[in-house]
Amino acid sequence: MKEYKTMRISPDEEVSVIETLAVFGWKLEDSKEIYNESSEIVGVNVDTKVKTYGDGIIGGFMAGWNGDEGKVERNVAVKTEKKVTHYVSLRFSRETSSKNYTRLKELEEEYFRGDGAKNYLPLPKKPVVFTVIASVALAIILISLCTLFIGAQAEIWEIVVCVIVPVVLIPLLIVFWVKYSKKKCFAIEENENRRVYNEQCRQAYDKRVKEIVEECVYLNEENDRLQKVQ
Secondary structure, X not given: OEEEEEEEEOHHHXXXXXXXXXXXXXXXXXXXXXXXXXXXXXXXXXXXXXXXXXXXXXXXXXXXXXXXXXXXXXXXXXXXXXXXXXXXXXXXXXXXXXXXXXXXXXXXXHHHOOOOOOOOOOOOOOOHXXXXXXXXXXXXXXXXXXXXXXXXXXXXXHHHHHHHHHHHHHHHHHHHHHHHHHHHHHHHHHHHHHHHHHHHHHHHHHHHHHHHHHHHHHHHHHHHHHHHHO
């Protein structure tokens, strides 16, 4: 009895994929290269121009006769976008009744699980927007306070605003930047730990891959010997 696997891959990956799956007992049954081109309209530009009759007696006569300034010309330009579909469709088969089928399947699953590396943490974004808004607001408040020293009259609500806004914005700015600094330091430290961990995982995985390939080669050779005997 056989099991089947179909894949769509880039033409550049065809050879490596066939060789990799052959290690786990998969045999190539069919290979088709698909290449299609299609165009899609993404926009239309209409360029309108007026062709005048010209100056002089004849031009004036034609304009008066037709009741317009001249002839309207429209040039239509259609924008298209070419889409290319290019891939290779592969079909594989593998004997499920072979002696070492179960072990080959286990090794294949372990191989494609990868090295278990951890993704790196993104660095936090600086609170730039809030900083700009707060800076503008504080600048306005500062200008407003300066006007008090040149004899300008201030309403009570203006004085309250001039006091409350800095009291609120300045602590918030400090809190946002402190949080940003802590998150950044944590991300940098964590990413360094993950870099070391990923390097260890990669080395262990590379070593394990060699062991998997060697074992699979032996199992495939044993299956071939058994088939010849039968």
